[in-house]
Amino acid sequence: MESRVLEIKDFSMYYGDTKAVDNISMDVYKNKVTAIMGPSGCGKTTLLRSINRMHELVADTRTTGEIRLYDTEIHSISPIVLRRKIGMVFQRPNPFPTMSIYDNVIAGYKLNGIRLKRADRDIIVEDSLKKAALWEEVKDKLHRKGTFLSGGQQQRLCVARALAMKPEILLLDEPTSALDPKATTKIESLIEELKIYVTMVLVTHNMSQAARVSDYTAFLFLGELVEYGQTQKMFTTPEDKRTEEYLTGKFG
Amino acid sequence: MKSDTVFKYVLHLIAVIILALLSLIFITLFVNSLPSIKSLGLKFFISTRWNPVKGEFGALPFLVGTLITSFLALIISTPFSLSIAVFLSEYFKRGALSSVIRSGVELLSGIPSVIYGFWGLFVLVPVIRNLELKLHVPPYGVGIFTASLLLAIMIIPYSASIIREVMKLVPADLKEAAYSLGATRFEVLKGVVIPYSKSGITAGLILALGRALGETMAVTMVIGNANVLPTSIFAPSNTMASIIANEFSEAVDSIYLSSLVELGLLLIVVSAAINIISRWVIKRTSKV
Amino acid sequence: MGYQKDVKSLMEKEINKNLENNQSFIVNDKHIFFRKIYNILFKTSIILFSIISIIPLFLILFYVLQKGITAIDWDFFVKLPKPVGVEGGGISNAIIGTFLIILMSSLMSVPLGVGTGIFLSEYQNSKLAYVVRLFVEVLQGVPSIVMGIIAYLWVVRPMGIFSGFSGAIALGMMMLPVIIKNTEETLKLIPHSLKEASMSLGVPYYKTILKVVLPSSISGIVTGVLIGIARIAGETAPLLFTAFGNPFMNLNIFKPMNSLSLLIFNYATSPYQDWHRIAWGASLFLIVFVLFTNLVANGVAKKWKVEF
Numbered sequence: 001m002e003s004r005v006l007e008i009k010d011f012s013m014y015y016g017d018t019k020a021v022d023n024i025s026m027d028v029y030k031n032k033v034t035a036i037m038g039p040s041g042c043g044k045t046t047l048l049r050s051i052n053r054m055h056e057l058v059a060d061t062r063t064t065g066e067i068r069l070y071d072t073e074i075h076s077i078s079p080i081v082l083r084r085k086i087g088m089v090f091q092r093p094n095p096f097p098t099m100s101i102y103d104n105v106i107a108g109y110k111l112n113g114i115r116l117k118r119a120d121r122d123i124i125v126e127d128s129l130k131k132a133a134l135w136e137e138v139k140d141k142l143h144r145k146g147t148f149l150s151g152g153q154q155q156r157l158c159v160a161r162a163l164a165m166k167p168e169i170l171l172l173d174e175p176t177s178a179l180d181p182k183a184t185t186k187i188e189s190l191i192e193e194l195k196i197y198v199t200m201v202l203v204t205h206n207m208s209q210a211a212r213v214s215d216y217t218a219f220l221f222l223g224e225l226v227e228y229g230q231t232q233k234m235f236t237t238p239e240d241k242r243t244e245e246y247l248t249g250k251f252g
Numbered sequence: 253m254k255s256d257t258v259f260k261y262v263l264h265l266i267a268v269i270i271l272a273l274l275s276l277i278f279i280t281l282f283v284n285s286l287p288s289i290k291s292l293g294l295k296f297f298i299s300t301r302w303n304p305v306k307g308e309f310g311a312l313p314f315l316v317g318t319l320i321t322s323f324l325a326l327i328i329s330t331p332f333s334l335s336i337a338v339f340l341s342e343y344f345k346r347g348a349l350s351s352v353i354r355s356g357v358e359l360l361s362g363i364p365s366v367i368y369g370f371w372g373l374f375v376l377v378p379v380i381r382n383l384e385l386k387l388h389v390p391p392y393g394v395g396i397f398t399a400s401l402l403l404a405i406m407i408i409p410y411s412a413s414i415i416r417e418v419m420k421l422v423p424a425d426l427k428e429a430a431y432s433l434g435a436t437r438f439e440v441l442k443g444v445v446i447p448y449s450k451s452g453i454t455a456g457l458i459l460a461l462g463r464a465l466g467e468t469m470a471v472t473m474v475i476g477n478a479n480v481l482p483t484s485i486f487a488p489s490n491t492m493a494s495i496i497a498n499e500f501s502e503a504v505d506s507i508y509l510s511s512l513v514e515l516g517l518l519l520i521v522v523s524a525a526i527n528i529i530s531r532w533v534i535k536r537t538s539k540v
Numbered sequence: 541m542g543y544q545k546d547v548k549s550l551m552e553k554e555i556n557k558n559l560e561n562n563q564s565f566i567v568n569d570k571h572i573f574f575r576k577i578y579n580i581l582f583k584t585s586i587i588l589f590s591i592i593s594i595i596p597l598f599l600i601l602f603y604v605l606q607k608g609i610t611a612i613d614w615d616f617f618v619k620l621p622k623p624v625g626v627e628g629g630g631i632s633n634a635i636i637g638t639f640l641i642i643l644m645s646s647l648m649s650v651p652l653g654v655g656t657g658i659f660l661s662e663y664q665n666s667k668l669a670y671v672v673r674l675f676v677e678v679l680q681g682v683p684s685i686v687m688g689i690i691a692y693l694w695v696v697r698p699m700g701i702f703s704g705f706s707g708a709i710a711l712g713m714m715m716l717p718v719i720i721k722n723t724e725e726t727l728k729l730i731p732h733s734l735k736e737a738s739m740s741l742g743v744p745y746y747k748t749i750l751k752v753v754l755p756s757s758i759s760g761i762v763t764g765v766l767i768g769i770a771r772i773a774g775e776t777a778p779l780l781f782t783a784f785g786n787p788f789m790n791l792n793i794f795k796p797m798n799s800l801s802l803l804i805f806n807y808a809t810s811p812y813q814d815w816h817r818i819a820w821g822a823s824l825f826l827i828v829f830v831l832f833t834n835l836v837a838n839g840v841a842k843k844w845k846v847e848f
Contacts, residue, residue: 054432059346083431091425111434111440112433161429162433270720271672274678274679357593359601370808371603405596438579500688500780501781523683
């Protein structure tokens with residue numbers, strides 16, 4: 001039996017009067033990769049950003065329903081606490097250009113005003129970079145600016161930055177959309193390897209990517225959850241006709 | 253086709269006229285300062301005695317007066333202009349409060365300098381005089397501090413709008429990255445926005461300083477017009493711009509006029525340098 | 541993979557041991573409480589400082605309105621200033637002087653400014669455009685008093701007399717950068733396809749610019765001119781030793797001319813209360829004129845905007 005980390009229950013989200021996410025219920029399981037796919041504008045990024053309450057940065061949004069991290073309703077705790085437990089990697093690599101590679105990794109601690117001993121900092125940086133499979137490439141230039149790295153390396157630096165906070169869940173918002181195929185492969189295998197440390201939710205518009213890296217897949221269409229289940233099963237025997245049409249390229 | 257060629261020539265000619273205009277401004281100022289440069293030399297900048305009747309032209313009091321008033325104005329205005337920039341670019345991007353502040357600042361920048369001076373003379377000066385009485389300093393009312401306060405009010409809209417432009421250049425995804433790590437808005441500003449726009453903000457503040465250096469009317473009306481080295485920030489003084497405003501039309505003999513023109517030359521050179529350097533810094537920031 | 545497993549077993553243990561103290565610190569409620577407090581305090585002070593910054597605006601507007609409104613009546617606009625000691629009188633000469641000087645400045649700077657704006661947008665990446673842009677930046681930063689010196693040296697000294705014309709030269713140079721920048725910005729927004737459409741119909745280049753491109757950007761250009769006018773309408777320093785001021789009515793542009801700003805300065809610094817009263821009235825009129833011009837400029841920018 002899989003153990004549940006996140007429980008989304010009857011969750012809806014509105015931008016002004018427009019419903020972007022419509023009454024979604026699904027569970028996210030520990031140390032698994034859950035992919036959310038669907039055509040653009042289906043609400044997949046909105047759903048992802050609701051999980052760490054990033055949508056609140058945009059004015060005029062409203063939600064109903066529940067999202068529970070273990071047993072805690074996420075809206076009952078402060079977003080600054082929640083976001084540390086649920087990390088995020090974005091579409092475009094966005095290391096902080098004013099910080100070195102080293103400082104980028106521990107940026108979460110620095111920004112949050114948490115003082116660490118130098119030895120602890122070193123350990124966190126090394127560990128996070130190793131987990132993100134970047135250590136060997138950057139260990140000699142930790143104090144250079146992160147923006148000197150290639151796009152794929154920058155994205156792995158962003159993964160390391162998120163991992164450094166020891167999150168329960170890592171949200172990946174189309175993390176390879178700005179990368180070349182080689183860097184994409186590297187990120188995909190990284191996602192495989194990271195499963196032992198962290199639960200991941202991956203938004204992608206690329207169904208073969210969902211098929212390659214995820215254990216569970218949710219298919220969203222027009223804000224609705226059409227189908228949710230084990231990836232293998234969904235890609236071989238979809239239950240819903242719309243899923244089948246999407247997978248066979250009839251729309252989207 | 254022929255008229256097209258003429259048109260293109262005319263456009264280029266107009267562009268060259270603009271170049272010629274500014275060059276001519278510099279040349280005119282330089283040529284007319286020559287008598288003073290030749291006969292006074294460096295003494296002009298280090299002598300503290302300004303007595304045109306006796307033929308003594310030492311501009312140090314005005315250099316000092318200009319620097320003190322401008323820097324004091326910059327220091328007073330910085331927290332306010334930074335706040336307005338943060339207010340409009342981070343906290344209230346739209347809505348009623350935002351438009352009140354935005355149009356308020358715009359209106360402030362539209363008020364003519366001479367009206368600032370008039371208001372300063374009749375409202376600010378008595379207030380400062382009372383303050384000086386309480387502080388047991390000579391209660392002139394007019395003086396460096398009054399001028400700086402007035403200047404500060406005048407340059408706030410200018411620096412605020414430049415700083416706001418610079419802060420707008422901070423990419424949204426960097427801020428999002430910081431939020432996603434659990435930072436508060438204050439921490440995002442402190443840790444991401446400010447470091448990213450630091451050099452641009454500095455450039456904006458220096459541009460505002462340049463504005464303050466050359467500001468004339470309001471300062472002339474409240475600074476007290478004393479041609480001696482200021483002894484305190486409450487003392488009456490004169491700036492380069494205000495001495496020109498006060499004495500230019502009565503400067504009859506050639507050295508006297510020439511020395512005032514030399515002050516004008518100094519003003520234009522300093523403000524040109526400030527402009528070129530700051531704009532370059534700001535442009536470089538926007539490219540990162 | 542094996543290497544990753546090693547990391548997990550070795551590093552994880554060590555880190556958890558090392559971080560035990562810090563970990564408890566991380567979820568420490570007190571720490572988070574203080575961070576939130578700082579956040580709120582910061583926001584409050586930002587709001588406070590921003591509001592304080594615009595208080596002077598209300599103080600100035602209120603004061604000028606309160607003092608100025610009593611000075612303004614019909615005579616104020618149509619009569620000439622009275623000598624010291626005689627009550628009443630108006631500022632008609634200053635009003636007319638101001639408008640004459642603005643008109644002359646605009647006549648001088650608009651063709652040159654619009655032309656430069658066209659040049660900058662047509663030859664955006666040429667070396668000459670780069671230098672011109674730099675010069676325009678510098679020109680915009682020239683202190684206004686220096687413009688006065690220049691007009692004095694160029695016009696007043698050779699002609700041997702202060703004049704409204706020389707004042708207009710000084711103010712015209714101050715208007716130039718504003719008009720150039722606005723024209724350039726507006727023209728840049730015109731889609732290239734519009735120009736191509738016109739050229740493809742066989743319309744010559746100069747006619748395309750003058751008859752197609754310029755008319756579609758007219759709102760931006762007018763806005764620029766109005767902003768320029770608002771900028772110079774209250775300028776005093778460049779007029780001190782050019783237009784100089786004149787207590788009488790004068791329509792000859794080659795003679796000393798009064799302006800609202802000069803009148804305010806001269807009357808404000810005089811010791812006579814009646815003159816102060818008139819200066820407040822003139823200030824009110826000037827502020828209303830400047831703010832109104834800015835308002836119209838914004839209105840033009842919005843209303844006449846050609847959509848693409």
